Amino acid sequence: MGKPTPEPFKAIIVGAGITGLTLANIFKRIGIDFILLEAEHKIDRRVGFIYGCWPYAARILDQIDCWNDLELATDTLAEHEIRLDDGSALISNGGGIDPNMLVSPLLESEREATDMDLCLSRFGYDQRVTERHILVRILLEKLGGDPRVITGERVATILHHADGVQLLSQTGHTYSGDIVVGCDGVHSVVRRLMWERADEVQPGLISTPDKQGDRAKTG
Numbered sequence: 001m002g003k004p005t006p007e008p009f010k011a012i013i014v015g016a017g018i019t020g021l022t023l024a025n026i027f028k029r030i031g032i033d034f035i036l037l038e039a040e041h042k043i044d045r046r047v048g049f050i051y052g053c054w055p056y057a058a059r060i061l062d063q064i065d066c067w068n069d070l071e072l073a074t075d076t077l078a079e080h081e082i083r084l085d086d087g088s089a090l091i092s093n094g095g096g097i098d099p100n101m102l103v104s105p106l107l108e109s110e111r112e113a114t115d116m117d118l119c120l121s122r123f124g125y126d127q128r129v130t131e132r133h134i135l136v137r138i139l140l141e142k143l144g145g146d147p148r149v150i151t152g153e154r155v156a157t158i159l160h161h162a163d164g165v166q167l168l169s170q171t172g173h174t175y176s177g178d179i180v181v182g183c184d185g186v187h188s189v190v191r192r193l194m195w196e197r198a199d200e201v202q203p204g205l206i207s208t209p210d211k212q213g214d215r216a217k218t219g
């Protein structure tokens, strides 16, 4: 008898927001097996706010074949309107930022940032403005109803084994894989569990300033 065929590498992605769905699309395209666990029952809920897509993100969305759909569903930054509390326009159709509305003069770089022709010629993509749920819907549709996207599963515990990880959800289901990728947002359970695990292995490994995000704030 030959050796048993090893199980293919499998990633468990926790959270089906923009990050988790983008990663699932990347894994699908390059043939890495995955499970995507989402706490909510409906993924493309109308939650969240504006999503501004800059060229560096556009390139990734293009590589996973989502850019054309986003272009069809959105405005460019120049077409988009942002109004102040009194209804006056800070950014309005085609006009870029109104300099009279600003407390300090526009930097050249800020003026350039709203010039769509310049942006297109420099990067090959313009800047798009939409709502979070529209991008989420596009990313979800690209996965084409993949059964590896599992909703209604809020991850509660992660168990570490010599040959991989096991995730337990609040509904009592178990999922096994090789790695966990925490895409579960700003209040990430995966991050908290990872810190707890790090503290067990090497107390103090993740410093308090790191946990409070101070490094991100100070650069």
Ligand SMILES: Cc1cc2nc3c(=O)[nH]c(=O)nc-3n(C[C@H](O)[C@H](O)[C@H](O)COP(=O)(O)OP(=O)(O)OC[C@H]3O[C@@H](n4cnc5c(N)ncnc54)[C@H](O)[C@@H]3O)c2cc1C
Pocket: 014, 015, 016, 017, 018, 019, 020, 037, 038, 039, 040, 048, 049, 050, 051, 052, 053, 132, 153, 154, 155, 156, 183, 184, 185, 186, 188, 189, 190
């Ligand atoms: C007012 C505002 C304006 C913003 N504007 C922009 C902008 O213009 N451009 C931009 O790029 N970004 C913008 N952002 C930031 C952007 O919204 C976030 O960076 C982005 O939504 C984060 O995506 P995510 O997928 O990491 O997390 P989320 O969108 O938070 O998704 C996390 C997902 O994980 C799920 N989840 C949570 N816990 C669990 C669990 N235990 N088990 C399973 N699933 C779980 C949640 O239900 C959710 O679906 C803005 C944010 C705010 C608040």
